[in-house]
Each structure stands twice: as C-alpha cells, then as structure tokens.
Amino acid sequence: MRFKGIIDEISKLEGYNKPKIYKDKLKLDTNENIAIPKRLVARVISKASKIDAREYPINYDMLKSDLAKYLNVKRDCIAIGNGSDQIIDLLLSIGRDTKSITIKPTFSFYIARCRLYSLSLEEISLDDNFGLDYKKVIDSDADILYLCSPNNPTGNQFPREEVINIIESFKGFIIIDEAYAEFARYSLKDIINKYDNLIIIRTMSKAFGLAGLRIGYAIANPSIIDVFNRVIQYPYPVNSIAVNAARIMLSMKNEINNIITTIKKERERVYDAINSSGLSAYRSDANFIAFSGSKKIFNGLLRNGIIVKDLGEINGKQFYRVSIGNKDTNDRFINALRKVRL
Numbered sequence: 001m002r003f004k005g006i007i008d009e010i011s012k013l014e015g016y017n018k019p020k021i022y023k024d025k026l027k028l029d030t031n032e033n034i035a036i037p038k039r040l041v042a043r044v045i046s047k048a049s050k051i052d053a054r055e056y057p058i059n060y061d062m063l064k065s066d067l068a069k070y071l072n073v074k075r076d077c078i079a080i081g082n083g084s085d086q087i088i089d090l091l092l093s094i095g096r097d098t099k100s101i102t103i104k105p106t107f108s109f110y111i112a113r114c115r116l117y118s119l120s121l122e123e124i125s126l127d128d129n130f131g132l133d134y135k136k137v138i139d140s141d142a143d144i145l146y147l148c149s150p151n152n153p154t155g156n157q158f159p160r161e162e163v164i165n166i167i168e169s170f171k172g173f174i175i176i177d178e179a180y181a182e183f184a185r186y187s188l189k190d191i192i193n194k195y196d197n198l199i200i201i202r203t204m205s206k207a208f209g210l211a212g213l214r215i216g217y218a219i220a221n222p223s224i225i226d227v228f229n230r231v232i233q234y235p236y237p238v239n240s241i242a243v244n245a246a247r248i249m250l251s252m253k254n255e256i257n258n259i260i261t262t263i264k265k266e267r268e269r270v271y272d273a274i275n276s277s278g279l280s281a282y283r284s285d286a287n288f289i290a291f292s293g294s295k296k297i298f299n300g301l302l303r304n305g306i307i308v309k310d311l312g313e314i315n316g317k318q319f320y321r322v323s324i325g326n327k328d329t330n331d332r333f334i335n336a337l338r339k340v341r342l
Contacts, residue, residue, distance in 0.1 A: 022307050026332055028323040029309040031152070031180075031288045035259050035266075035326040036209035044252075045213075048244035057240040059247070066250045067217055071189050076222040079229050082237045084179055084203040084216030085109055090232050091175060091199070092117045092144075101142035103132060105314055107152045107177060119144070128315050130154040130282060134162050138169040145170050148177045150184050153311050153321045155284030160186050167191075167198055176200045180286035182207035182260050183267075193221050199228075206287060207260055208249045213242035263287050267324045273334045274322075287324050292317040300340030306333055 027034075060080050068075040081087035092100075092113045100114050104123035114121045124136050130151070137145065145166070150157040167174055167188075178200050181187045189200055204215035215238060218228065249256065271289055274281035279293040290311065295318050298310045311319040322333060 022302070025302065025305050025307045026329065027307050028325070028329070028333060029307045029321070030211075031206060031286070031321075031323045032211050033206055033209040033259070033263075033287065034323070034329060035263050036256070040255075041209055044245050044248045045241070048248055049241050051240045051244065053240070055240075056236050057238065057243060059240060059243045060238070063243050063247050066247050070250050070253060071219065073189060073192065073219060074222070077192060077219055077225055079218040079220075079225050079233060080238055080243070081216040081218065081233065083205065083214035084177065084201045086214075086237065087201050087216050087218050088146075088175070088177075089113055090228075092119065094232060095119060095144055095173075098143040099141070100144040100146060101137060101140045102146040103148075103151065105151075105153055105311070106146070106148050107179075110146050110177075125315070126151075126154065130156045132158055132162075134166055137166050140170075143172040144175065145172060146175045146177065148179070149188070150180045150285040152177075152179065152286065153288075153309065153319075154290050154314075155282060155286045155288055155321075157184050157186070157285035160188075163188065164191070167195055170197075172197065174198045178202045180206055183264060183287045184285040189219050192219055196221060196223060199224055204246050204249065208246070208256060210242070210245060210249060213245055214238070215242050215246045262326065263324050266327060266330050270322070270324055270330050270334065274337065277337050279337075288321050289324065290319055290321050292319050294318065297340060301333075301336050304336035304339050306336045308333075 063080060064075045064078045067078050079087070088110060096117050096119070099120040099122065101122040101124065102110060104125045111121065122140060122142055124133060126132055147163070149163060174197055176188055176198065178187055179202060181202060192198060192200060199218055199220040201216065201218050204213070205211035218225065267284060267287070267289065271281045271283070274289065274291045279291050279297070281289050281291040284290065297320055298308060301308055309321040311321055313319070324330065
C-alpha cells in the first residue's frame with residue numbers, strides 16, 4: 001500500500017511532454033541538426049557499429065580524451081552521460097528536499113525533474129525582451145541554480161560578464177546548460193577550474209547531430225568530476241556504438257564547423273523572413289528561433305507540411321519556436337509561412 005501511495009502521488013505531477021509525432025511533415029520542433037546530411041550520419045553509425053556487443057563498453061576514456069582535445073580542457077574535467085538529460089537527472093537526484101532557482105521559461109525537463117525529486121523551485125520570469133534580473137538570482141537563498149546558455153526556448157544568451165558575476169556571487173551549486181554552445185557567442189568551459197560549485201552540461205545531440213544516440217557530457221573541475229564518475233554515474237551509462245560514433249564525429253569537427261557556420265547564416269535569413277511576414281522574431285544564439293504571433297500559426301504551418309513548437313504564452317504573448325536547418329529546409333518553412341493567413 002505504501003508503494004501504491006508513492007505512485008499515486010507521482011502520478012499527480014506534471015511530466016515532461018514529449019513532442020507529438022506527425023507523419024509526412026517537416027519536423028522543425030525539436031532543434032535537431034537536420035542540416036547534417038542523413039547519409040553522413042548513416043556512414044558514421046555504420047563504422048561505429050563494428051564492435052563486439054557481447055562486451056561492456058570500454059571506450060569511455062578514449063571519448064573523454066577526444067572531448068578534452070576538442071574543448072581544450074583536461075580529461076579529468078569531463079564526465080560522460082546518457083544524454084545531458086541523464087546528467088541533470090542524476091545531479092537533482094542527490095539534491096532531494098533542497099531548493100532550486102531557475103528562469104522562466106526554460107528547459108521544461110529541468111522543471112519536471114525538480115518536481116519529481118521534491119525540490120522547492122523558484123522561477124524568475126524573463127522580461128519582454130528575454131532579459132534577466134540578475135540581482136534576484138544572486139540574492140536567492142536557493143541551493144541549486146540552473147541556467148541555460150543559450151536559453152531554451154527563447155534562444156538568447158545572457159551577457160558573459162553578467163553570468164560570471166552570478167557564478168562568483170551565488171552561494172549554491174550552479175548548473176550551466178550549454179546544449180547549444182556551438183551556435184552561441186561564448187562558452188564558460190575556460191573558467192571551470194576557478195570555481196568549485198560550477199558544472200557545465202553539454203551534448204552531442206545538437207551541433208553534432210547525434211540526438212538518437214544520447215551522448216551528453218559534463219565539464220567541471222576534477223574534484224566535482226571525480227565524485228560524479230566514481231559515486232553518482234552508472235558503471236556503463238552509454239553504449240559502445242554511441243561512444244564510437246561520438247568519437248568519429250569529433251574527428252570530423254572541421255566539416256561540422258562548416259555546417260554550424262551555415263546554420264548561423266541561415267538563422268539570420270529566417271529571422272528576417274519571420275519579421276517580414278508580420279510576426280515578431282527574437283534574436284537567437286542557438287539553432288532555433290522563437291517568435292510571437294497569432295494562435296493560427298501552428299495549424300496553418302501544419303496544413304502546409306511544417307511542424308514548429310507551440311510554446312504557449314510567454315509574458316502574455318503567444319510564442320512558437322522553429323529549428324534552423326539547411327537552405328532547402330528553411331525555404332520550405334519560409335514558403336509555408338507566407339501561405340499562412342496571419
């Protein structure tokens with residue numbers, strides 16, 4: 001009966017809403033990197049799958065070394081996870097009955113996991129231009145701060161000096177989620193050894209196009225990483241094929257960087273096109289753009305074969321989010337948007 005009572009209580013919580021599946025539509029609602037050619041990823045996975053799957057994974061240290069070279073940090077500053085979501089989940093699982101502070105809106109998975117682990121949660125709403133009241137964060141008595149940089153779903157990255165000021169002033173544990181760092185203006189990976197309360201979370205799902213393989217990683221000073229790897233993380237969190245694929249993708253960083261450059265250029269073009277259509281797009285440092293407009297947008301785009309993310313209301317305005325792809329993909333979105341009667 002006691003277990004049933006726990007399940008009954010959990011069932012009342014609001015979970016993380018997975019995207020709906022639509023057939024025969026262009027999927028621009030989950031920020032996947034569809035600018036990477038599908039055939040390229042298929043070749044990578046084919047090469048990565050040449051393993052003896054009877055054996056447990058033994059290639060984590062090799063991936064850590066590759067990531068260390070890519071990030072220009074030491075290997076003992078890196079931990080591997082089954083997607084960045086799993087790392088977030090594990091960090092919150094040890095923080096039961098503590099208090100967290102974050103911004104609103106932000107990555108909804110974090111909110112859902114705070115509720116699951118009974119963390120008291122303070123949410124600071126962004127202003128109409130997605131700006132943050134930094135003083136409210138610094139003055140908070142919370143134990144954990146979670147900050148997306150760039151923020152999902154708004155796409156903006158807060159000024160580096162302001163974020164560093166928060167890190168230096170906040171007295172609790174700080175999680176900076178840099179899932180979209182490759183598309184952004186800066187990363188904080190160069191300051192990890194200065195602070196013993198900072199952990200940065202990143203992923204191979206976005207820039208490197210491996211969302212289906214679930215590869216995430218954390219960057220922090222060695223004392224934090226040691227505890228995470230030795231005590232908190234699973235013995236074998238990621239399968240061998242995924243680790244091999246991540247290593248191959250990292251070896252292709254020049255090609256990936258060219259694709260990232262294309263996405264950044266296309267981001268500007270899509271931004272201009274949305275504003276030209278009579279809607280209000282917001283500047284982004286990620287591989288997506290948030291924009292506001294009437295509630296007709298989602299269904300109108302859907303009728304024209306395009307799926308975007310319906311974000312609901314933010315500060316009293318209806319918002320949507322569209323992923324940025326290659327030129328052809330973005331042309332399809334722009335053409336569909338022009339057909340929608342605003």
